[in-house]
Amino acid sequence: MESIPFEHGLMLAATLFCLGLIGVMTRRNIVFVLMSLEIMLNASGLAFIVSGSRWGGADGQVMFLMILTLAAAEVAVGLGLIIQLYKRFKTIDIDVLSALKG
Amino acid sequence: MFESLGWLPTFPLLGFLILFLSGGGLPKRLIAVIGAGSIGLAFVAAIVVALPIISGDAEVIVHEVYTWMAVGSFNSAFGMYLDGLSVVMILVITGVGFLIHLYSTGFMIDDPSYSRFFAIMNLFVAAMLVLVLADNLLLLYLGWEGVGLCSYLLIGFWYQDPANGYAARKAFVTTRVGDTSMAIGLFLIFTQLGSLDIQESMALAQGEWGLDSGYAVAAALLLLGGAVGKSAQLPLQTWLPDAMAGPTPISALIHAATMVTAGVYLIARTHALFELAPDVQLLVALIGLATLLIAGFTAMTQHDIKRILAYSTISQIGYMFLGLGVGAWSASVFHLMTHAFFKALLFLAAGTVILSLHHEHDIFKMGGKWRQLPVAFASFLIGSLALAAFPYTSGYFSKDEILLAALELEHAGFWLWLGGVVGAFFTGIYSFRLVFVVFFGESAGHHEAREVTGFSMAAPLLVLMVLALAGGLIHVPTESVFAASEHGEHHVSALMHSIMIAVPLLGIALSYLFYGSRTLSVERLMSNTIAQGLHKFWFAGWGFDGLYRRLLITPYVWLAAVNKRDVVDTAAGLLVTLSEAGNSLLTRSQSGSLRWYILSVVGGTVLLITLGGVL
Amino acid sequence: MTLLWILLLLFFGGVFAWLSEMLDSRLPRWIALLSVVATLIPLMQLYGSFEAQRDSLWIIEFSRSWIPSLGINFLLAVDGLSLLLVGLTSFLGIIAIGAAWVEIRDRVGFFYFNLLWTLAGVVGVFTAIDLFLFFFFWEVMLIPMYFIIAIWGHENKRYAATKFFLFTQFTGMLLLVSLLCLVYFFTIQHGYLSFAYEDLLRVEVGGKLEMWLMLGFFIAFATKLPSVPFHSWLPDAHSQAPTAGSVLLAGVLLKTGAYGLIRFTLPFFPESSMKFTPVALTLSVISILYCAKVALGQSDIKRLIAYTSVSHMGFVLLGIYAWNLIGLQGAVMTMLAHGLSAAALFSLAGGLQGRLHTRELGRMGGLWALAPRMAVVALFFSVAALGMPGLGNFVGEFLSLLGVFSVSIWAAALAALGMIVASVYSLWVMQAVFQGARNTEEAQASLSDLDARELSLYGLMMVGLVLMGLFPNVFLDVSAIALEHLSSASDAFVAVRERL
Numbered sequence A: 001m002e003s004i005p006f007e008h009g010l011m012l013a014a015t016l017f018c019l020g021l022i023g024v025m026t027r028r029n030i031v032f033v034l035m036s037l038e039i040m041l042n043a044s045g046l047a048f049i050v051s052g053s054r055w056g057g058a059d060g061q062v063m064f065l066m067i068l069t070l071a072a073a074e075v076a077v078g079l080g081l082i083i084q085l086y087k088r089f090k091t092i093d094i095d096v097l098s099a100l101k102g
Numbered sequence B: 001m002f003e004s005l006g007w008l009p010t011f012p013l014l015g016f017l018i019l020f021l022s023g024g025g026l027p028k029r030l031i032a033v034i035g036a037g038s039i040g041l042a043f044v045a046a047i048v049v050a051l052p053i054i055s056g057d058a059e060v061i062v063h064e065v066y067t068w069m070a071v072g073s074f075n076s077a078f079g080m081y082l083d084g085l086s087v088v089m090i091l092v093i094t095g096v097g098f099l100i101h102l103y104s105t106g107f108m109i110d111d112p113s114y115s116r117f118f119a120i121m122n123l124f125v126a127a128m129l130v131l132v133l134a135d136n137l138l139l140l141y142l143g144w145e146g147v148g149l150c151s152y153l154l155i156g157f158w159y160q161d162p163a164n165g166y167a168a169r170k171a172f173v174t175t176r177v178g179d180t181s182m183a184i185g186l187f188l189i190f191t192q193l194g195s196l197d198i199q200e201s202m203a204l205a206q207g208e209w210g211l212d213s214g215y216a217v218a219a220a221l222l223l224l225g226g227a228v229g230k231s232a233q234l235p236l237q238t239w240l241p242d243a244m245a246g247p248t249p250i251s252a253l254i255h256a257a258t259m260v261t262a263g264v265y266l267i268a269r270t271h272a273l274f275e276l277a278p279d280v281q282l283l284v285a286l287i288g289l290a291t292l293l294i295a296g297f298t299a300m301t302q303h304d305i306k307r308i309l310a311y312s313t314i315s316q317i318g319y320m321f322l323g324l325g326v327g328a329w330s331a332s333v334f335h336l337m338t339h340a341f342f343k344a345l346l347f348l349a350a351g352t353v354i355l356s357l358h359h360e361h362d363i364f365k366m367g368g369k370w371r372q373l374p375v376a377f378a379s380f381l382i383g384s385l386a387l388a389a390f391p392y393t394s395g396y397f398s399k400d401e402i403l404l405a406a407l408e409l410e411h412a413g414f415w416l417w418l419g420g421v422v423g424a425f426f427t428g429i430y431s432f433r434l435v436f437v438v439f440f441g442e443s444a445g446h447h448e449a450r451e452v453t454g455f456s457m458a459a460p461l462l463v464l465m466v467l468a469l470a471g472g473l474i475h476v477p478t479e480s481v482f483a484a485s486e487h488g489e490h491h492v493s494a495l496m497h498s499i500m501i502a503v504p505l506l507g508i509a510l511s512y513l514f515y516g517s518r519t520l521s522v523e524r525l526m527s528n529t530i531a532q533g534l535h536k537f538w539f540a541g542w543g544f545d546g547l548y549r550r551l552l553i554t555p556y557v558w559l560a561a562v563n564k565r566d567v568v569d570t571a572a573g574l575l576v577t578l579s580e581a582g583n584s585l586l587t588r589s590q591s592g593s594l595r596w597y598i599l600s601v602v603g604g605t606v607l608l609i610t611l612g613g614v615l
Numbered sequence C: 001m002t003l004l005w006i007l008l009l010l011f012f013g014g015v016f017a018w019l020s021e022m023l024d025s026r027l028p029r030w031i032a033l034l035s036v037v038a039t040l041i042p043l044m045q046l047y048g049s050f051e052a053q054r055d056s057l058w059i060i061e062f063s064r065s066w067i068p069s070l071g072i073n074f075l076l077a078v079d080g081l082s083l084l085l086v087g088l089t090s091f092l093g094i095i096a097i098g099a100a101w102v103e104i105r106d107r108v109g110f111f112y113f114n115l116l117w118t119l120a121g122v123v124g125v126f127t128a129i130d131l132f133l134f135f136f137f138w139e140v141m142l143i144p145m146y147f148i149i150a151i152w153g154h155e156n157k158r159y160a161a162t163k164f165f166l167f168t169q170f171t172g173m174l175l176l177v178s179l180l181c182l183v184y185f186f187t188i189q190h191g192y193l194s195f196a197y198e199d200l201l202r203v204e205v206g207g208k209l210e211m212w213l214m215l216g217f218f219i220a221f222a223t224k225l226p227s228v229p230f231h232s233w234l235p236d237a238h239s240q241a242p243t244a245g246s247v248l249l250a251g252v253l254l255k256t257g258a259y260g261l262i263r264f265t266l267p268f269f270p271e272s273s274m275k276f277t278p279v280a281l282t283l284s285v286i287s288i289l290y291c292a293k294v295a296l297g298q299s300d301i302k303r304l305i306a307y308t309s310v311s312h313m314g315f316v317l318l319g320i321y322a323w324n325l326i327g328l329q330g331a332v333m334t335m336l337a338h339g340l341s342a343a344a345l346f347s348l349a350g351g352l353q354g355r356l357h358t359r360e361l362g363r364m365g366g367l368w369a370l371a372p373r374m375a376v377v378a379l380f381f382s383v384a385a386l387g388m389p390g391l392g393n394f395v396g397e398f399l400s401l402l403g404v405f406s407v408s409i410w411a412a413a414l415a416a417l418g419m420i421v422a423s424v425y426s427l428w429v430m431q432a433v434f435q436g437a438r439n440t441e442e443a444q445a446s447l448s449d450l451d452a453r454e455l456s457l458y459g460l461m462m463v464g465l466v467l468m469g470l471f472p473n474v475f476l477d478v479s480a481i482a483l484e485h486l487s488s489a490s491d492a493f494v495a496v497r498e499r500l
Helices: A006-026 A030-057 A057-090 B007-024 B026-054 B086-108 B112-132 B137-155 B161-194 B196-207 B214-230 B240-243 B248-257 B259-269 B271-276 B278-300 B305-325 B329-356 B373-385 B395-407 B413-439 B455-473 B479-483 B493-517 B531-539 B540-562 B567-589 B594-614 C002-020 C027-050 C050-054 C080-099 C109-125 C132-141 C143-152 C159-190 C208-226 C234-238 C244-268 C270-297 C299-321 C325-356 C372-385 C392-405 C408-435 C453-471 C473-487 C491-499
Strands: B061-071 B076-083 C058-065 C070-079
Touching: A030 A057, A057 B007, A057 C070, B007 B112, B007 B413, B026 B061, B026 B086, B026 B112, B026 C050, B061 B137, B061 C027, B061 C473, B076 B086, B076 B112, B076 B137, B076 B413, B076 C270, B076 C372, B086 B112, B086 B196, B086 B248, B086 B329, B086 B455, B086 B479, B086 B531, B112 B137, B112 B329, B137 B161, B137 B196, B137 B214, B137 B240, B137 B259, B137 B305, B161 B214, B161 B240, B161 C234, B161 C392, B161 C408, B161 C453, B161 C473, B196 B271, B196 C325, B196 C372, B214 B259, B214 B271, B214 B278, B214 B540, B240 B248, B240 B305, B240 B395, B248 B259, B248 B305, B248 B329, B248 B413, B259 B271, B259 B305, B259 B329, B271 B278, B271 C002, B271 C132, B278 B413, B278 B531, B278 B540, B305 B329, B305 B413, B305 C372, B329 B373, B329 B395, B329 B455, B329 B479, B373 B413, B395 B413, B395 B455, B413 B493, B413 C027, B531 B540, B540 C270, C002 C050, C002 C070, C002 C109, C027 C050, C027 C109, C050 C143, C050 C234, C050 C473, C070 C080, C070 C132, C070 C299, C080 C109, C080 C325, C080 C453, C080 C473, C109 C132, C109 C143, C109 C244, C109 C372, C132 C143, C143 C159, C143 C244, C143 C453, C159 C208, C159 C234, C208 C244, C234 C244, C234 C299, C244 C270, C244 C299, C244 C325, C244 C473, C270 C408, C299 C325, C299 C392, C299 C408, C325 C372, C325 C453, C325 C473, C372 C392, C372 C453, C453 C473, C473 C491
Parallel strands: none
Antiparallel strands: B061 B076, C058 C070
16 A cells, blocks of 8 residues: 655644644634644644654554643633633733733 | 969959959948059069069069960960069059059049949059069060050040040050051061060070061061050150040059050060160160150140140150160169159149149149149149259159260260250250149139148158159169160269259259249240241140041041942942843843744744754 | 760750740740750760860761762761860850840741751851761751841841842852862762762862862852951841841851861862962951951941951951961961850840840940940950950960961061051940940930840850950860861871971
């Protein structure tokens, strides 16, 4: 069976990561920032799987499973925080939410 | 029971301890008994130990109490050494000291700090005895500093007046300058000779240091510094006139009879060293000469009865220095003793005058008091005669010997003699100026004078009068101490001798014309500006005080005040400022904008990766 | 075992004092006093057997394995030098507790806990001969002292405490780095790890690096001493600390610096210390003269005394770098005598502050009439501080100067000027506080003289100073043997001294 070249998989992961990064950097809506973060996490998960299959080891998949759980936890906590923020400040614009400024 | 030398300082020390620990809680009569009695016992002890030496049975008595300090090669004992020289000193200290203590029991009776007074006086006598009995220079230094401390405490005895405190501190600090010089001298002597024992180090010095060797000159100069400070000689003489702020018996005991002559004692004690450095010895003579003249001029212009006596003390110690400088060791010690008699007499008499006139010090506000104050008048008359070296009084014999010895010195001898004779002329003037102004003429003040007497005050005066008159007949047993270095009989022409007798008389006569009969007028003399200027200059003690104030005190105080906050601390302050600046810089980067943070994280990562690639 | 007991007494005494506050707020001070007094008993025994060090290096040793894999052992030992200083620590511990007796009113238990732990740290510093342990104690004494200043201090206490902490901590790091380097060199040269004092004496570093390591040690100790230019923490710390804190700070903490120099810096790095001598002598002369001058300008009585402390500790530095027994003995004697006189002066200043609620000299004056006993006591200690023969400080300063004179005449002569300036400021303080006209402020009207507790404390110190002044050999004999051992501690040290 002809497999997809390993470089392609990595390329895809890098592209996804950059897209997510750009999203984090440019979006002002905190929900979108969170979504972009998810994309970045999944991109790195993809990179793990690809490299795992390249070397024929199970480590990549193990790491992906961990990232998956981590992402799930993060979304749960993050969304909870966002709801609290919205309740308190009536906005989800991160430029406005700068109360933690040092 | 008194054979041991250790008893001598013990009695006054015990007196001090009892008075100190009782904290002033004893009745005055008991304080007087303890205060004066301890000195009386010390006097008895002094006679007991002195007898063998005076009678010639023994040359020295040595007594080592214990080893004071022993570190490696350095060893200093608490040891005592009595020879002809220290015999004179202990007898003067305890004898005159006892008389003055006795006088003080009456003089100070109304003072609330009666106990404190006697406590410190006793401590002083103890320290002074240690000073003259010490067999090594370190122990001598202990006594030396101890008497300085007591002097400080007693000058500032009436501490409520800041001026007294100032005078006390001035005295202490000024003498400390000399003391420090002396301490360095001690370091030098020990480092070079390996011993501070006086007899041993003098013998070693004669053996190891040649005549005029650098070490000898340096050591002699450094010790001279100490002597000059303690004995109020040029250039450290300025403290003594101010020291008159203390009660008058203090001035008699410390600032006339004993402590201020400690410098003379030190030089006489270490005469072997000075003989190795003839230039320094000549310097001693010159210092003495300059001091006796300068102080003589100043004494003629003062108004305060005690300041006149203070300058006269400086001047008389100048004579002693002159004597030391020309190698007339015994004569100087002799003059030290007679001076102790007549100057103590004068000061105690001045105390009586001051007390009788309700603490009046200005002689021009006294006048015509000889009827009201007969005892004081007699004392003053006798004291002044001795001071002016009136023939056959005690001062005459001792001053005579010094001047004759000066005359025999080669080269400078005649000039030293001449200076001394001129000084004697001034002595005649100022001493009798005092007598004429205070006791004759019209009564200037409206004081109702009633002489304060009583046994305790009159008896010491009487004894001292006898001593001031006849003290010249006492033989000073110092031959064995200075045997190697002294000349025998003096041979001078009758002319010189008669000059020496006549000059003080001339001074007295001149004084009479100005202040007694008023045939010559001081006012006319003072009418021109030069005379006024000179008077002002002399009155201010030749401007030494002003000079030191401008040169040393003001700059030092200014420096201390201007650097109150300690410049070194600014370095630490700089660190604080720096870290605060760094803090505010970094705070600015903490903008609170999440996107800015992410951007800097990404930027940083990219930068690191690039750097990793480049390297 | 004896040494461990002393430490444990102090450590556990501190803990019990803290706990006992729950029962009664008067209990902590009694427990603290008892545990400090109890340390005197073993110390007396040790003093009785000080001759024992003639045969061995130490009078008594204690050793247990601690962290063997790193070559760290729990080594304690005393010789004559440390015995004297531990004795001073215990003695001043009693004085400090006496000074705090009524002054400290809140968090009493925690105060005595800190006090005893500071003492324990100091005792540890004087007795530890494993360098790791030494460093441990060096830090232990620092932290409770920080709390003493920061919690029970006066108006500007945070600043002072932090400054004190930072100065000591930063220079402590230099010490640690130098120490680790030294251990590293030992491991290379001898093939095993060890922090033990006697092992480290055998290290030969050499060259520029030795100079740097020596500087690391020197700066740490010179900051504690303190010497110009590392002294500026001291006036702040002293003026803000409570009386007991000042007593410990001036009396014993400063002495750890001098102890470090004598015990470690010189024997570890003889070669570079020798080269460094002119600098050290210059620093000490500057300390003596400069700080005496700054002292005269102060209007805060505690700051003034603090500066005089720096000035007097200059004589210690001077004596240490004289490189001979006389100078070293002078340094030791100055440490002991200054410990008493400075502690007494700080207590007096504290007593004045407690009575008048001010430390400003300008608001005092004429107190002699109101408090004659206090005046006499103050006079005694001022006079002691200015170096009156017959009292301990004179013996110390005289021997220091005498020792230095044979090395550097100029250093000795200039430092001797310190005796003049010392008399200037000492007498000025007496004048400003006790003499002169009465200050008419109300607080002075009800000024009370020293009470029995205070009198007995000062009496103890006065007897101590007179004893030191008239019978210095009671102390000097104890340290003499130790200092002789020390001077032959390592071959390099002997070689350097022989060149003198």
